[in-house]
Amino acid sequence: MAYVNLVEEDQLAEFATLLGELGGENKVEELKKLEGPGALIEKGFVPTLPKILESKKKSALDAAVVMCFAALTKLEGTEKDKHVLMVKDALVAREKDMESMHLLAMLTTLFNLLDANSKARFSMFMVLAERAISGEVAPWLLDKQILANVESFRTSWGLGVHDYSKLLLALLNLCQAADKKREFGDLLLKYLETLDQDKDSDVKEALKKAKDWTIQAVLSFIRAPFDAARRMRQMVALQAVQQLKGTEDEPLLKLLSFYVDEDFKGYLKFGESKANLDYMAKRHISHDLNIRHFRVFAACKLPLGEYTYGVIEKALEVGEGEDIESAIIDLVQSKRVDVKIDQAQGLIHIRHTAQRDFKDAQWQELGQQLSNWKEGVKSVLEQMHKARQM
Numbered sequence: 001m002a003y004v005n006l007v008e009e010d011q012l013a014e015f016a017t018l019l020g021e022l023g024g025e026n027k028v029e030e031l032k033k034l035e036g037p038g039a040l041i042e043k044g045f046v047p048t049l050p051k052i053l054e055s056k057k058k059s060a061l062d063a064a065v066v067m068c069f070a071a072l073t074k075l076e077g078t079e080k081d082k083h084v085l086m087v088k089d090a091l092v093a094r095e096k097d098m099e100s101m102h103l104l105a106m107l108t109t110l111f112n113l114l115d116a117n118s119k120a121r122f123s124m125f126m127v128l129a130e131r132a133i134s135g136e137v138a139p140w141l142l143d144k145q146i147l148a149n150v151e152s153f154r155t156s157w158g159l160g161v162h163d164y165s166k167l168l169l170a171l172l173n174l175c176q177a178a179d180k181k182r183e184f185g186d187l188l189l190k191y192l193e194t195l196d197q198d199k200d201s202d203v204k205e206a207l208k209k210a211k212d213w214t215i216q217a218v219l220s221f222i223r224a225p226f227d228a229a230r231r232m233r234q235m236v237a238l239q240a241v242q243q244l245k246g247t248e249d250e251p252l253l254k255l256l257s258f259y260v261d262e263d264f265k266g267y268l269k270f271g272e273s274k275a276n277l278d279y280m281a282k283r284h285i286s287h288d289l290n291i292r293h294f295r296v297f298a299a300c301k302l303p304l305g306e307y308t309y310g311v312i313e314k315a316l317e318v319g320e321g322e323d324i325e326s327a328i329i330d331l332v333q334s335k336r337v338d339v340k341i342d343q344a345q346g347l348i349h350i351r352h353t354a355q356r357d358f359k360d361a362q363w364q365e366l367g368q369q370l371s372n373w374k375e376g377v378k379s380v381l382e383q384m385h386k387a388r389q390m
Contacts, residue, residue, distance in 0.1 A: 015040055015067040037071035041083050045071075046090045053097040061098075065106055072113050081120035084110050088124060100135040107131065108141075117156045122163060129170040138177035147171070147183050150190070165194040165206070172213070188217050189231055192240040207240050214240040215249060218256050219283060225259050225293050226336060226354075236260050251279040255290075262301075264294040264317055291317075295327060296334045300353040307348050 045068045052061050068087060075083055088110055095103050111124045132141040150171065154164045168191040175184040192214065195206055218241065221228035235241055236256050244253040251270075258267040270276050271287055280287055295316045302315060309324055316327050328348060331337040338352035 011067070011070060015044070015071060018064060018067060037074040038079055038083050041068060041071055042086060046086060049090050050094060053094050058102075069109060069113065072110075077115075081114065081118050084114055085120055085123065088127060092127060095131075100131065101137070104128070104131050104135060104137065104140075119158045122153075122157045122159060122167065126166065126170055129174055133173055133177045136177070138174045142171075142174045142178050142180065147187075150187070161194060161197045161199070165191060165198045168194060169206075185217060185220065188213055189234060192235070192238045196239050203239070207243050210240050211243065214244075215252060218252055219285070222255060222259060222285060222290075226296075226334075232256060232260050248279075251276050252283065255280075255285070259293075262294070262297040264298055267291075267294055268317060292330045292334070296331060296336050299331050299337045299339075299350065302350055302353075304350050304352065306342075307350065309346055309348065312348050 045064065048064070052064055072080060072084060072087070088107060091098070091103060091106055107124070107128050111121060111128060114121050114124065128141055132138050150168070153159065153167065157163075159167065168187055172184060172187050172191055175181075175187060192210065195203055195210070198206070217235065221232050221235070225232065236253075241253060241256065244250055254270060254276075255267075257263075258270065267290060271290075277287060280290075298315050298317070299312075307315075312318075312328070313324050316324075318324050318327050325341065328339055328341055331339050336354045337350065340349040340351060341347075342349065
């Protein structure tokens, strides 16, 4: 233990000597009198940093920073947090005197020096995110571990709703800068949900800034409605989406509602308006593709079994001049409905449907199918038993 203490004392003495020499004033003995690494950082490194940078000697800066980081490792708990943030502020205040990547590397090391559950990690990460975007190196900071642990950060860093929404916004900006579209979509919904709970910020201003993102998210969901059913339901009630009401983008809100409710008739009435069709064309939303989507929804609501052409035409809203067989082909191509056409009998057999969302109706349908299967097996067993007795 004595050897360890001696080594630590020697390191601090070397640090004091280096700072005294780099400071340009003969303060070596004065700095050596400071007790502990915290005092040496606060009264030695921070005041000396501007003079080190003015010398434009990168080697001198690196030497001082390395010793400063070593001194930080000697601190613990809130004292370490305090001095890490102190060094961060000192570096950021003189960032114009450093190369952006050099600064980012030093800030990253400071972040990693903090304990995993340190609340100071939040403010450090926010500074890192801003510098990574301005330095066009967002992918360098945005690794899989950070994205996977977003929700755990809220607990480990002790974040309230307001700070958590700020963290999510920073991550969204990083994802956008790094062109991570899938991760962006996942985080956006969390961010918009958090804004609904955030009572400490200017929510109207935040929602206004998020409007374009919200519109892009809704558009992406509409283009892939089978995979986004749950997220559509979550999103339609959010303030970020409801703010579209009364604006030029209100048709998009209505369209999202039709998709959430699988309201085919409502959509067809919506599509009768030239203004709505013009809006969809402006947003590159295909009216024909929407109809195909709603026809798949309608087919999936039908119990499995055989149907006449007339019944299917009515269910799929096939109008005059349209070909029922073309509509059936669209169902097959969606890979959500397994259909067999019996042209000779004029029947359509729906053999399997992949439900977009599993609700009470789907559970009831599954229960009925299992009951029918059970009765079928029972009947076969009875017939086999009778055959054996003959």
